[in-house]
Amino acid sequence: MDAASSSVLREPKSPLSLSAFKWSWLQCCQQTDRSQEGTVGGREGFNLLAPPQEPDDQVMFTHRPPIFGVMICSVRSHVDFKGGGKQLLLQPLLVPLFLQKGIKRPWSKKVGEHGVPFEEDPVDVEAQLIRGFFRRERVIRPRIDVFAYPNEYLKERYRFSKDSLVYLTRLLKPHVANVTNRGSALSTENILCIALRFFASGHFLYSVGDSEHVGKATVCRAVRSVCLALKQFLPTFVQFPGHKPLFIIKDEFHRVAGFPNVIGCIDGTHIPIKAPSINEGDYVNRKSVHSINVQVICEATQIITNVEAKWPGSVHDARIFHESSLCQAFQQGQYNGYLLGDRGYPCLPYLMTPYPEPEPGPQTRFNLAHSRTRAKVEMTIGILKSRFQCLRGLRVSPERACDIIVACVVLHNIATIRERATLLVLRKMAQRNTYRLYRPTETGDF
Structure with a gap:
């Protein structure tokens, strides 16, 4: 026996x-x-x-x-x-x-x-x-047609408009589509919306499943597949120093507070997680909370250009930057410009920090311009966490928490880029309509 x-x-x-x-x-x-x-x-x-x-x-x-x-x-x-x-x-x-x-x-x-x-x-x-x-009877609840709702409804629940959802569906379909002939399989739109609802709300899996008419296990599989698919697009949507030319990035930072030759602002943020079963003490941060310490670098337009989401909460921000590949690239002289960081980082030839005790005059003005410019990264982190409420606290293992953080960063950049592109299109249309409205006539009158 x-x-x-x-x-x-x-x-x-x-x-x-x-x-x-x-x-x-x-x-x-x-x-x-x-x-x-x-x-x-x-x-x-x-x-x-x-x-x-x-x-x-x-x-x-x-x-x-x-x-x-x-x-x-x-x-x-x-x-x-x-x-x-x-x-x-x-x-x-x-x-x-x-x-x-x-x-x-x-x-x-x-x-x-x-x-x-x-x-x-x-x-x-x-x-x-x-x-x-x-021998439970299998009950298939009716699927939700998300594209039948207006954009206000979709943005409140999924953080994306109808056009953006169509774009994400086409982008992720080769990676998350179910290869099956069964008629009850979830479509790519359903899988994407289930994951987006979890990212946007941060609720329990069964709450998201009740909202999307699916089970708890289905929500878990959908979130996992979407995270792995978005992780593959990290090098595409998150690039340092950015997708725009370098002189445009410097000019955008210069227009904030007059600080020249800036190509990025750096800061760290903690994403709370549940206490892991392995190396539990390494994830306790200075506030006695289990977390993942995430390094974020952004542009002046709130687009994230670099993210490091793999360090426990007890690791200091300076060590995360020192161990990153970006620091080695700066040491080798690959980038021409400065990063702006807070006092938690060391002052380096390529990393500018404020004066600890500034004297009246140039040092005070330096700190003022520095803080106004560096506030862009704090604003970016705030927008990221408010857009995806799941980052307020993740009830998953550290490995899966890092994947969810990276997926949210990719989605944040996609949303920001599409919003700015839409604003540029609307601005051009408004200028064109204004020109047509006030175009001079042949007699010279308006």
């Missing part, structure tokens, strides 16, 4: 009566397994298949109803347990179904042509419970 079954028979927990079972079946089993004895209720040498002294005799079982304890001892001599404990658990679950209809036990070698000699058709409560649990 293996350790699992022996522990079941060794430690009694609750008394259950054997008088609820048909004694005729126990007598039939006694003919096949008369020699099987076990330890039940702390009594050595007690034959499980022998009738008790009184009808209301109490026999102790640990984790299963009485029928399970009897079946474990009667079946073990006829089954070759090659697969460990699986067969030991599966076959007793099938026994009540055979007993209720009087079918022969297929694993027994001694019963032969005899069935189970019930005098009347019994009502097996355990069999009904097991059958009701394992």
Whole structure:
């Protein structure tokens, strides 16, 4: 007998009566397994298949109803347990179904042509419970047509407009589409919207599933597949120093507060997570909260150009930057410009920090321009966390938390780029309409 079954028979927990079972079946089993004895209720040498002294005799079982304890001892001599404990658990679950209809036990070698000699058709409560649990009817709830709702509804729940959802669907379809011929499979739009709803709300999985008419496991799979798909687009949408020419990036920062030659602002933010089971102390930050310390670098237009989401909360911001590949690139002279950081970073030839105790005059003006320009990264982090509320606290492992953070950064850049592109189009259309409205006539009048 293996350790699992022996522990079941060794430690009694609750008394259950054997008088609820048909004694005729126990007598039939006694003919096949008369020699099987076990330890039940702390009594050595007690034959499980022998009738008790009184009808209301109490026999102790640990984790299963009485029928399970009897079946474990009667079946073990006829089954070759090659697969460990699986067969030991599966076959007793099938026994009540055979007993209720009087079918022969297929694993027994001694019963032969005899069935189970019930005098009347019994009502097996355990069999009904097991059958009701394992044979649940599959219910497919109606799918939600997200494109039938207006843009205000979609932005509140998914943080994207209808056109942006169509763009994301086409972008992620090769990576998240279900390859199946079943008619009830989720479409790419449904998978994307389930993940976006989780990112935007940060609610529990079953709450997101109730909103999207799917189950909790379906929400978990959808979020995971979308995270892995967006992670592949990180080099495409998150590039340092940015997608625009370098002189345009410097000019945008210069127009903020007059600070010249700036190509990015750097800062760190903590994303709370649940306490991990491995190296739990490494993730406790200075506020005694388990978190992931994320390094973010952005442009003046709130577009994130670099992200490092792999360090525990106890690691300092300066070490994260020193260990990053971006720091090595600056040391090799690959970029012509400065980064602006707070006092938590060291002052380097390529990383400008404020004066700790500025004197009146140039140092005070330097700190003022520095703080006004560096505020862009704090604004960017605030927009990122307000857009995707799941970053307020993730109830997942650190590895999956890092994937979710990267996915939210990619979605943030996509949303920011599309919003600015839409604004530019609207601005050009407004200028064109204004020019047509006030275009001079042939007589020179407006």
